[in-house]
Amino acid sequence: MKRNIVIATLTAAALAGGTVAAFAAGDEETSSARPGTGTGTGTNVQVVSDRDDDTTDDRSDDDAEDRTAVRSSGVTAAEAIAAALRHTPGTAVSAELEDDGADAGTWSVDVVRGDRAEYGVEVSDSGKVLGAQRDKDEDEDEDGDSEDRAELAALKGAKFDAREAAVAAAANGTVTEVGADDDNGAVAWSMETVKDSATSEWKVALDTGKVTQDHSDDD
Known part of the structure; x- marks a missing residue:
């Protein structure tokens, strides 16, 4: 139990x-x-x-x-600059490759026309011009305007324009940015390249196309 x-x-x-x-x-x-x-x-x-x-x-x-x-793919800096100039004739003063967001892979090329009007030309990674928009920011002071005039005059008279300078710098890697650098009145092309995941800065002489590494931003 x-x-x-x-x-x-x-x-x-x-x-x-x-x-x-x-x-x-x-x-x-x-x-x-x-x-x-x-x-x-x-x-x-x-x-x-x-x-x-x-x-x-x-x-x-x-x-x-x-x-x-x-x-590393699509359109080179030189090709993007050439496409932008065919669409908007003038003097190319800069080019930058977008690497993130919705615009990744496109180039933004700044072109100054004969009347000094500046346009931002967007070029796709296939080389197609997506559009051009005039830069309406003209509120610089007189000194700044004078400096810009001198720099633009130097770029217009350069034996090596932005496209040719980009070709020269491409020997050191993929060019991702092109611009103008005014160092105490001495204007040169400023380039940024990427090679093996390393980013480097270069200067390209306007008259000779000589490429030298730029260490000015190094720590």
């Missing part, structure tokens, strides 16, 4: 506490479950965690690949 009572008590306890035991077992699996073993909540938590990590890693890899593709 006593044995029957004990069995009945254990059975009742199992029925009443079965749900608690099941959740307790699930908690143990959450903390100790190994991939490919266990069932229920523990296994699901493990899978979700792994999936999140994989997604983050994939996204980082994609970003790195996008940066590399933008800098």
Whole structure:
């Protein structure tokens, strides 16, 4: 009789506490479950965690690949400048490759026309001109305007224009930026190149096309 009572008590306890035991077992699996073993909540938590990590890693890899593709594919700086000048004749004074956002892979080329009006010409990574917009910011002071005139005159009279300077600098990597640098009245083309993930700065002489590395921004 006593044995029957004990069995009945254990059975009742199992029925009443079965749900608690099941959740307790699930908690143990959450903390100790190994991939490919266990069932229920523990296994699901493990899978979700792994999936999140994989997604983050994939996204980082994609970003790195996008940066590399933008800098090494499509249209070169010289080709973008030539396309911009065919669309908007004048003097190209700068060019920059966009490397992020919706405009990644496009070139922005600044062209000054004969009337000194400046236009920003957008060139796609396939060489197609997407459009040109006039720069209406003409609020510079007289000294700044005078400096710009002198710099523009130097660029107009250069034996090596922006396109030719970009071709010369391309021997050192993929040109991603072209501009003019006025160092105490001595104007030269300023170039930025990328090679093997390293960025370098260069100067290209307006009269000879000689390329020298620019260390002025080094620490």
